[in-house]
Amino acid sequence: MFSLQTIFGQGNQFYTLLEESAVAARDSAHALHEMLKVADRQPALDAFKLARLQQRDVSSKISQELVDSFITPIEREDIEALGSALYKIPKQIEKFADRYALALQHLEHIDFTPRAAMLEQAAEVVVEMVRLLPKMKLAPMKVLSDKLRALENEADRLMLELYRDIYSGKLDPLQMFLLKEFFEILEKAIDRCREAGVVAYEIVLKNS
Template sequence: MLGQRKTDPFFTALLDIALHVQQSMHYANDCKVESIADLQEVSTRMKAYETSGDTLIHELITKLNASFITPIEREDILEIAITMDDILDGIEHYFANLEMFSFIEIDEYMQTFIENIMKSTDEIVAAMELLTKKKLVEMRTHAVQIKEYERICDEVLRTSIKQLFLNEKDPIRIIQLKDLYELLEDIADYCQDVANNIETIIMRNA
């Protein structure tokens, strides 16, 4: 069991990464895309989030390389950090594709994906806050909720693709939309990866 001492800098770093990912997803959820100019602005902003996230990961790796002792296995610290960063990379890639396709219509399926991914990042932050307090067992509730949001996204993917092939006649648009839906489902899977890493940390240290 981890001792109840002051906040560990590695746990603080993981919380900082989680907060950064959460901020990017709230921006993705709240942004309004009504024109190509809006889309370019959002894509540029998401790229900035992604670049800043890479910096946070680099700083964590530097700290890991310089430290002889870590509060939990260094592989677990690195793995959960990288999977959180995967969420950020994924949402940046999604908006980059929107811009590449000049696609300003964010439909109800995309919005539902984004809302559930955003809620997952809220749960990730809550779990990382508990980690900084060394309340490992309490993190499990948030891991379970993240998996529920991923399950919802699975259903959205099946429904969206089914409706796409039923209703859309333009083959180019079918390809574009299918790619976008699958990108968003990949991001939900990254959130589930974080949940799995949370459970691994609990199992090994609680």
């Protein structure tokens, strides 16, 4: 049943739902960073499953609101694009966590925490950007966009260092494979944060 508030409201519920989605992504990144700090034990995956369930729930609510609402605060395509970009962040993080749990015995001497910390920072910036959306102010959004780009550039630099280690000849074939695979998953997760940030920035650029 449609309510008058749903039909003729200002559509601010979309900002709330997008923020919930961004927070779920940030929580997933935080859980990964905390998990990797205690790499000497079998990781618990409950936090990642919960974050993904929260993302699915929010994504479904956004889709339903787009059907039910006549008025949206920004273009429907932008809401869908940002929601989709946010949805992909915890999906990538859960992929890392699941595989890490399976390969833990082969990863004892590999420290992923610096990259995981960078991912958590990127996810936190995304939360800040989404929270800024209702204000539609370009200057503070650009500051956050530049910060996110800097994190992505630093992640790219670290990947180049990683490839130097891989091709140094000091690692056995299995270590080389695992090192490359897991760091590329982390890099892609940071890229997902950057993609969400780009969408948020472009929304403000169009509407400010």
